Amino acid sequence: MKDPLIVNGFNTVPTNIGMVELDRMVVYQKHIDLAHVRKLKEKLGPAPTDEEIFRTCLSVDHPMPPVKWSRAHRDTYVFMSPSNDLRFLGTMRLKPNHIKDYPPPGTLVGVIGIAVGFGSNFLNAIYAENRLVLHNGSHRAYALRDLGVTHVPCIIQYVSSREELDVVASGDLADHPDLYLRNPRPSMLKDYFDPKLRKIIPIHRRVRQVTVKFATDDAYVPAV
Amino acid sequence: MIADVTMFETEPEEQTERKTIPVTNGDEADDNVYLMGRPPLGKFLRFMAHEAANRESIDQGALTDEWRAAHNHIRTLRTWNPLAPS
Numbered sequence: 001m002k003d004p005l006i007v008n009g010f011n012t013v014p015t016n017i018g019m020v021e022l023d024r025m026v027v028y029q030k031h032i033d034l035a036h037v038r039k040l041k042e043k044l045g046p047a048p049t050d051e052e053i054f055r056t057c058l059s060v061d062h063p064m065p066p067v068k069w070s071r072a073h074r075d076t077y078v079f080m081s082p083s084n085d086l087r088f089l090g091t092m093r094l095k096p097n098h099i100k101d102y103p104p105p106g107t108l109v110g111v112i113g114i115a116v117g118f119g120s121n122f123l124n125a126i127y128a129e130n131r132l133v134l135h136n137g138s139h140r141a142y143a144l145r146d147l148g149v150t151h152v153p154c155i156i157q158y159v160s161s162r163e164e165l166d167v168v169a170s171g172d173l174a175d176h177p178d179l180y181l182r183n184p185r186p187s188m189l190k191d192y193f194d195p196k197l198r199k200i201i202p203i204h205r206r207v208r209q210v211t212v213k214f215a216t217d218d219a220y221v222p223a224v
Numbered sequence: 225m226i227a228d229v230t231m232f233e234t235e236p237e238e239q240t241e242r243k244t245i246p247v248t249n250g251d252e253a254d255d256n257v258y259l260m261g262r263p264p265l266g267k268f269l270r271f272m273a274h275e276a277a278n279r280e281s282i283d284q285g286a287l288t289d290e291w292r293a294a295h296n297h298i299r300t301l302r303t304w305n306p307l308a309p310s
Contacts, residue, residue, distance in 0.1 A: 030263055030271075035254035142257075179262075185302040187262045196297040199260050199290060202253035202277040 010124070012168050014158045017058065019151045020125060022141055025189045026133040026180050028172040031201070032142050032192055040143040048147065056140055057123040057153050065118065077212045079116045084208040089115035114212050124155035126173070128165055129181045132156070133173055134189060141189055253277035261294025 044052060055061075065083035072078045079086060092113035096104070099111060123137030134141060135157070144152055159165045165177055173180055180186045191197045260268065268291050272282055 027259075031256045031258040033254055033256050185298060187259055191259055191262075192257050194297075197260055197262075197294050199258045201256050201258050201272070201275070203256045203275050204253050204277050 010120075010155060010157060012157075013160070013164050016156055016158075017153060018156050020132060020154045020156070021151050022145045023150070023188070023190045024132060025125065025141065026131050026186045027138060027189050027191070028133065028180055028187065029138045030172075030187075031203075032138060033203075034200075035205075036139050037143045037146065040140060041147060044143065044147060046147065048144075048149070053144065053149060054153050056144070057137065058155065059121065062121070069116075072211070075214050079210045079212070080207050082207050083118065084206075085118045085121060086116070086208040086210055087119065088210055088212070089117050091115065114214065116210050116212060122155050123152065124157065126157050126159055126165070126169060128159040128177075131181055131186070133169075133180050135169070135173070138189075142192055145189065145193070260291055261296075261298050265291050265295075 040056070044056060048056070065081055065085070067079060067081040067083075067086060069077060069079040092115055094111040094113050096108035096111070099108070119136070121136070123140055124135050126133045126135050137154075141152065157168055159168060162177065166174065169177065258268075258271070263271070265288065269284060269287060272287055273279055276282060
């Protein structure tokens with residue numbers, strides 16, 4: 001819980017780490033890449049130990065997936081990665097003393113950093129309205145269940161209102177919370193394994209691309 | 225060292241809702257498990273029409289039948305209690 005990515009990434013609502021039962025988890029991701037699952041299972045082996053399961057779910061190493069970036073135009077940068085966890089992370093207000101070993105183009109007054117990178121990648125869930133919704137880690141959860149694992153360690157964010165949910169949730173859970181919190185039988189992780197509820201579909205491989213553009217504007221304004 | 229990409233997740237937003245470019249020049253395709261019966265039929269059919277590598281040979285009538293069967297199956301599962309042991 002002292003990992004900086006937990007401290008900074010899960011500080012909005014009460015949060016802890018617990019063991020969760022995979023078959024009781026509600027899911028909102030509609031499809032799972034089986035090639036990704038196969039690689040995860042190869043890495044885990046047929047009978048992962050408790051430590052291997054813990055490291056898979058809550059890795060403290062924060063390794064970096066492959067990523068490339070290039071400058072496409074004067075004001076445009078493009079980042080690409082096979083991991084679709086690549087994302088815009090927000091802006092950072094920096095001071096000149098934050099910039100080391102980089103020749104300044106002038107006398108710096110301030111630096112605005114446009115951050116692109118990866119999320120915390122911890123397997124995590126949101127507990128809301130008596131339901132536990134898997135928020136990140138569907139492929140790992142799928143792979144582990146496929147290997148016969150029934151319970152996994154998970155970061156759990158406890159949400160007590162829709163206002164809090166609006167802040168911490170993302171994706172379809174944020175857009176359509178009733179489908180997962182009010183529906184008498186929401187989609188669940190075990191449904192991925194139910195032949196009556198799943199369909200195997202071939203989908204072309206993709207890489208994730210994040211484009212960053214910026215604009216500047218110089219003007220004279222009245223000195224009032 | 226550059227880490228293996230398989231250590232990373234691909235979430236949280238559903239790919240169908242993102243701005244994607246489905247047309248390729250024939251790159252490899254990977255099998256995906258898709259949950260049927262839950263997304264609206266139209267959304268499912270659009271997903272298949274835009275994302276599936278074999279979309280040219282898709283039979284929309286057969287897909288609709290599959291979706292309907294899954295949708296009906298979900299109705300039989302609605303006694304689920306989130307607090308009950310599984």
